[in-house]
């Protein structure tokens with residue numbers, strides 16, 4: 001199985017997980033009862049009323065400990081997730097799991113099929129060529145996606161604040177409370193606008209999770225990166241498949257640390273397709289190790305003439 005199949009699988013699985021968490025009571029906040037539910041249990045400080053009446057040092061210590069364990073520690077763990085992910089894996093989460101990233105990729109691909117470019121606004125040099133066949137089919141898919149996906153997202157995400165069975169009952173009776181209506185419509189509009197107009201700019205400049213991974217991945221000496229094996233650069237056919245595969249508009253052959261790279265591996269797959277399975281010039285690696293980033297700094301023997309020309313050509 002190719003890298004693209006693995007990636008689509010993780011993306012779909014994560015979307016299902018996000019959608020099902022409130023339904024299965026794995027995680028949701030019920031605004032009606034004002035209860036946080038985690039794995040079917042109401043999350044509370046676990047303090048009985050008697051403790052608040054007890055002013056002894058022992059009771060105060062117990063309250064402080066419970067508060068730390070049940071309120072502060074979970075927040076610390078939660079807030080540390082994305083910096084830690086970034087430090088170890090760069091923006092791997094963005095490329096392999098993020099539901100928004102998946103939605104934006106779908107929008108890119110449909111736009112490409114319909115307009116011959118990924119963006120609504122302009123054609124980029126790395127936009128792949130498309131055949132223009134089955135246009136009608138893609139128009140239907142695009143219209144259905146625009147109508148259905150934001151609504152499904154709206155219903156699913158509103159479930160994090162309103163009990164899913166309450167939402168379902170309101171859908172069945174077509175009689176909505178203001179909160180449910182606002183949740184579904186608000187999320188739907190957000191999804192529609194971001195997937196049509198904003199797309200990956202949101203990942204680059206707005207998303208807090210993306211920015212955390214970007215920052216910590218950038219400074220980390222060990223974070224996961226996609227690297228080109230420059231010692232084999234003379235095997236490059238200059239097909240530009242790697243550049244065309246990159247929906248983040250990175251130039252993978254530049255081999256530099258690019259904060260936009262989401263470690264999706266699309267360039268890895270594209271080069272494997274061009275040069276043969278397992279023979280592509282890109283690979284994932286942790287940290288810099290001994291890869292070459294500055295052609296000029298290398299000794300004459302370290303790189304072939306072709307490699308030097310390629311690297312210099314790519315940089316200009």
Ligand code: SF4
Pocket residue numbers: 226242245246247248249250251252260261262263264265266267268
């Ligand atoms: S450079 Fe490669 S791994 Fe990084 S975003 Fe582009 S295609 Fe994905």
Ligand code: SF4
Pocket residue numbers: 235236237238239240241242243253270271272274275281
């Ligand atoms: S996909 Fe591979 S062979 Fe084609 S341009 Fe990129 S590095 Fe060269």
